[in-house]
Amino acid sequence: MTFEVTILGCGAATPTSRHHPSAQLVNMHEKLFLVDCGEGTQMQLRKYKFRIQRIGHIFISHLHGDHYLGLMGLISSLHLLGRKTPLHVYGPAALKELLDLSWKVSDTWLLFPLEFHMVTDELEQLIYEDRTVEVHSIPLKHRISCCGYKFVEKQRPLKIRKEAVEEYRLKPSEILELKKGRIVVRPEGATIDPAVACVWPEPPRSYAYCSDTAYNDQTVKSVQGTSLLYHESTFLESEAKRAADTFHSTASQAAEVALRAGCKQLLLGHFSSRYQDDQAFLTEAEQVFPNSILSYEGLTVPVL
């Protein structure tokens, strides 16, 4: 089943000719979730051929412009293109105020239900759940209230091996038990073990998005064991003081989080416009956490 992340923008506060502001699209079993929505996100979605009406849920980390200023334009386009299905938006309470004011001044009455869900940075919360995924908010440590988001795939049920159905002449009630991982005991005393009768699913995968944040012990706990961690690396270690002052992280600190949290892979992003070449971020991170990769616009990373 598909589980992948496409980077739409991975620059920091001021866009450059190389980087757009923050936005990414998570495809979880063909459901599309948008995470942050910097200015120009709707154009980036179009550029990379995503059908914007397929987006059902949008998660905004915080209210610095480079993380949300594309939201009003995107929602307006969804409206003008005839959307009818609900759209769920998650973010700080003041985001609703911004959205409401922008509809008011433009005399816009959305043709579809926009369901707003307030997210607070006071605690980690399960904010969305369906058959295949849970989304949790992750409190981050930034200059203003800020949350990351963690997508955790649900454990899929075991699958019965066709051969086992024939071999043991399994009844529907027995199949149901085996798929739950339970041993079936027949009246005559014979047992059927799911380890023999079933194919085990892949272990659940997870993706965590942490931008923007200072290095933070709490984040290490929140992203423990994550398959793929996107962690901001606005600066290099040579600017560690500036990173601390502005509540951002260095590439080395991002790698330190990935290492301590036992993540499988680290995706670096939110690069400051002061650097001409992103390679230095990778070099710095790899010294701490070798399985690191660089974000760039248009990159799709499978969550493994």
Added chain:
Amino acid sequence: MTFEVTILGCGAATPTSRHHPSAQLVNMHEKLFLVDCGEGTQMQLRKYKFRIQRIGHIFISHLHGDHYLGLMGLISSLHLLGRKTPLHVYGPAALKELLDLSWKVSDTWLLFPLEFHMVTDELEQLIYEDRTVEVHSIPLKHRISCCGYKFVEKQRPLKIRKEAVEEYRLKPSEILELKKGRIVVRPEGATIDPAVACVWPEPPRSYAYCSDTAYNDQTVKSVQGTSLLYHESTFLESEAKRAADTFHSTASQAAEVALRAGCKQLLLGHFSSRYQDDQAFLTEAEQVFPNSILSYEGLTVPVL
């Protein structure tokens, strides 16, 4: 002296792969004026190599998102890149409310003075003036309060011909009189005519921006004799009813305004995303007003 308009975006409400939302840069004697600021304008300015800190004045026509949603991001970048000089923003009163709320939620304190000037669509007003230009607001006829803007170059003073200074042995006081276009009468009765002693400057040029608006007799009066008229042509005549219903114009109506107002040249723009080929707008307009041209992103049109 330079007087030209560069199109940064000429699409209508929903951006396409061909068109960005409305924005254009007016260069008047090397002073840069931004007119409308749709989403992504700061990226477009960067793409076409304009130095954003040179922009001193921004004019917003109305509060539909495709005309202003790039403003917060642009101002934020000016701030982050260290601007100190004042920025003047002209637009509807509620624009200030939007800007103030966006600074509040992001805890941003601008490092430069932002001077907000409220523009009303109740009357045509002189809203800016300096040594070389006057800017007037033009009330338009749209679904919400909307103003166009007209840039009128000031009549430059006459220039004295060098040969005349020698031939008539002109005194400084006489030069001053002649440059004002006045005939000099000497004590002995001799007269010196500025028509002989001076070089006449080019007649003042003007540029008018009209987007978005339904066809409107009042607009014809406001843009009378304009050198270059940008008039929205969201639709073709085949969609005249839709144009009327949404307070927009057809290409033919835009040309009708240019013709009746005696403009020199018409620049068509604000093309609806429903059309795949802009050429049809030009064909339709040229039947009414032959000196028409099509906007496209990156086009610079000299005002003649």
